[in-house]
Amino acid sequence: MHPSPFIVFWELTRACMLACKHCRAKAIRKRHPKELTTEECFGVIEQLAEFNPKPLLIITGGDPLMREDIAEIIVYASQKGFRAAIAFSGTERATMGKLEELKDAGIARIAVSIDGSDEERHDSFRGVRGTFRMSMQAIENAKKVGIPFQINTTVTRDNIKDLPNIARLCIELEAIMWDVFFVVPTGRAKAEMMPTPQQFEDVLCWLYDLSRRTGLNIKSSAATHLRRIELMRDRGEMPVVSELYWWLLDRTDDLPEGKASQIVAGGHGRSLSTDGIRRSVGITDGRGMLFISHIGEIYPSGFLPLVAGNLRERSVAEIYSNSEIFVNLRDPDRLKGKCGVCEYRKICGGSRARAYAIFGDYLAEEPCCIYVPKTLRT
Structure with a gap:
């Protein structure tokens, strides 16, 4: 399964001017002296180009705009045939001129984080x-320049009831996608920030309805349960929900109906993207996915802090293909607990990063899933 990575997240730097409560990278104000150089970054791109097909490249940080050579790196990736997107911080660096530079370099999409629907909520989080x-x-600048943009939102216990307002913003701003990330307790993020397992189920079921009714293109990150929910709902089976689900529905029943869409959860391998950036079935930590750190370390994902190797010492392909953690993660039958016997393990498999954060075992069951597999029902 997934002999080549479908998607590569590349942390070009950990430097960032923000101090986000959930920051995976524990970002700092200055660039690390051992960051990959420009020439080394070109070498990374050449290594990734050896994969067939080429993976989707997501450039992230910290804030990649803190690197003066960011446009050079994107140009090189574009010349090698990569589709590249970039996620940067909402700071004064995201100027109209910088976005024009990114577009000219060949960037396919930008991602802007909105974690609260107004200044007070968002700024407090960031x-x-x-x-x-x-x-x-930055979003308005992207629209003027003509770069497709998505909105990323981190879901915590504190902002769950603001999600309908953020969804409204996504629709009004005409975002090409809403990427809803469920917080993983790593870096600065704490376990008490996580929604409860029932809240996971309620929000994910609501996202399914929201996408189907409004046409908003929605992706869940670190919550692969949405793939299970998609398949269940498509065949008329309603998961177990609580009052929160109905509350969220009530707060969005006045949103305008859009073209009925098929949610991009990955359950059926569907894609709604209009800018050439697609998704594939069953992608999760280490399974069709890898993460490259600012100093060349390779991880299954940015939220699973287990180093599989360093590209300054071994090739990316060798690490992805042969390191123990990647080999284990590519086989869903190695999963433990209820994930290991779940009929959805090949398309879902739960968050391996969250399992490691809570249980200290990346193969343990997803701690924030309430679903009971058929084989465990009495």
Whole structure:
């Protein structure tokens, strides 16, 4: 399964001007002295180009705009035939001129984080005043320049009831996608920030309805349960929901109906993207996915802090193909607990990063899933 990675997340730097409460990277203000050089970055791109097909490249950080050579790196990737997207911080660096530079370099999409529907909520989460305003300006700049943009939202217990307002923003701003990330307790993020397992189920079921009714293209990150929910709902089987699900539905029943869409959860391998960036079936931590750190370390994902190797010492292909953790993660039958016997393990498999964060075992069952597999029902 997935002999080549479908998607590569590349942390070009951990430098960032923000102080986000959930930051995986524990970002700092200055660039690390051992960051990959420009020439080394070109070498990484050449290595990734050996995969067939080429993976989708997501450039992230920290804030990749903190690197002066960011456009050079994107140009090189574009010349090698990569589709590349970039996720940067909502700061004064995301100017109109910088976005024009990124577009000319060949970037296919940008991602802007919105974690609260107004300044007070968003700025409190991001740790710097003015971040909401600057993020919204970056979105307006992207629209003027003509770069497709998606909105990323981190779901915590604190902002669950603000999700309908953020969904409204996504629709009003005409985002090409809403990427809803369910917090993983790593880096600065704490376990108490996570929604409960029932809240996971409620929000994911609501996202299914929201996408189907409004046409909003929705992706869940670190919550692969949405793939299970998609298949269940498509065949008329309703998961177990609580009052939160109905509350969320009530808060979005006035949103305009869009073209009925098939949700991009991966359950059926469908894609709604209009900018050439697709998704595939069954992608999760280490399974069709890898993460490259600012100093060349290779991880199954940015939220699973187990180093499989360093590309300064071994090739990316050798690490992805042969390191023990990647070999284990590519085989869903190695999963433990209820994930190991779940009929959805090949398309879902749960968050391996969250399992490691809570249980100290990346093969343990997903701690935030309430579903009971058929083989365990009495």
